[in-house]
C-alpha cells in the first residue's frame with residue numbers, strides 16, 4: 188500500500204476527494220442600524236454586522252457564496268415574526284447591497300422565523316403554545332418571496348415545518364420567482380451543537396425546545412424520509428445539519444438522491460475547533476482542512492462553514 192503514498196505528487200494523483208474554495212459557503216449575521224460590528228462571544232472571529240458594514244467589506248470577501256441570517260433587535264420582534272416578511276427588512280437590504288457590490292456572489296438566505304419571533308420558535312404558535320405547522324409554512328413562503336424579490340439566488344428553509352418546501356416553491360413560482368432555488372435543510376437534527384448560534388442569532392426558544400419539529404439525533408431512517416419528501420416537494424438542494432456527527436446521514440442522502448447536497452458545519456462544531464486551536468492543542472489549519480475534506484468524502488458537494496474565509500485563504 189505504501190508505494191503509492193511515497194511522495195506528495197503520488198498521493199495527489201491517487202486522491203479520491205478534493206476540497207476547493209468554491210465548495211464552501213460563508214454564513215453572515217445581519218443586524219439593523221448602521222456602523223454596527225458586534226463580536227459573537229461564543230464564536231471567536233464571528234461578528235454580527237449592519238448592512239453598511241457588510242457593504243464596505245463585500246469587495247474583499249473571498250468566499251463565492253454566502254448564507255444570510257437576519258438578527259433583528261428585540262423591539263423588532265413579535266409573536267408572528269412579521270418583520271421577517273418585509274420587503275425592506277434587514278435580509279432583503281443585505282441581499283440588494285451584496286448583489287450590487289458583488290454580482291458574482293451566490294446569495295443564499297436562511298428562511299426561518301426563530302430570529303424574528305419573541306418566543307424564539309421557528310413558526311407561529313397555536314393558542315395552546317404549540318408550533319402551528321401550516322400557517323408557519325405559509326409565512327415561510329412569504330419570507331422566501333421577499334428574499335427572492337431582493338435578488339437572492341437560493342432560499343434555504345430551516346424551520347423544519349412539514350410541507351414547507353412545497354409551499355415555498357409554490358409561493359415563489361406564483362410571485363414570478365421561478366428561477367430562485369430552494370435549498371432544503373432537509374435533515375436537520377435537534378442538536379446541542381447549535382448552542383453558540385443561538386447566542387449569535389438571539390434565537391433561543393423562550394420555552395421548551397425544538398424537538399417537536401427537528402429530527403431526533405439517533406434517527407437515521409427518518410432523516411432519509413425527510414430528505415425524500417423535500418425532493419418530492421421540489422427542493423433543488425438537500426442539506427444535512429449538523430455535519431460531523433452526522434456523516435452517515437450525508438452518505439445515506441448521497442446514495443438515495445441525485446440532488447446536490449450540502450452539509451452545515453454548525454456553530455458548535457466551529458467553536459470546538461476554534462477553542463482547541465486557541466488552547467494550542469490542535470493545528471487549526473490542518474484540523475479544519477481535514478474536517479472539511481472528510482465532510483466532502485461522506486458525499487457533500489458544498490459545506491456551510493464559519494471557517495469559509497479562512498479556508499479560501501488557506502487554499503489560495
Ligand code: PBG
Pocket residue numbers: 297299301309345346380381382383384385390397452453454455
Ligand atoms: C434556525 C437555525 C439554527 C441554525 C441555523 N438556522 C438554530 C436552531 O435551529 O436552533 C444553527 C446554525 C449553527 O448552529 O451554526 N432555525
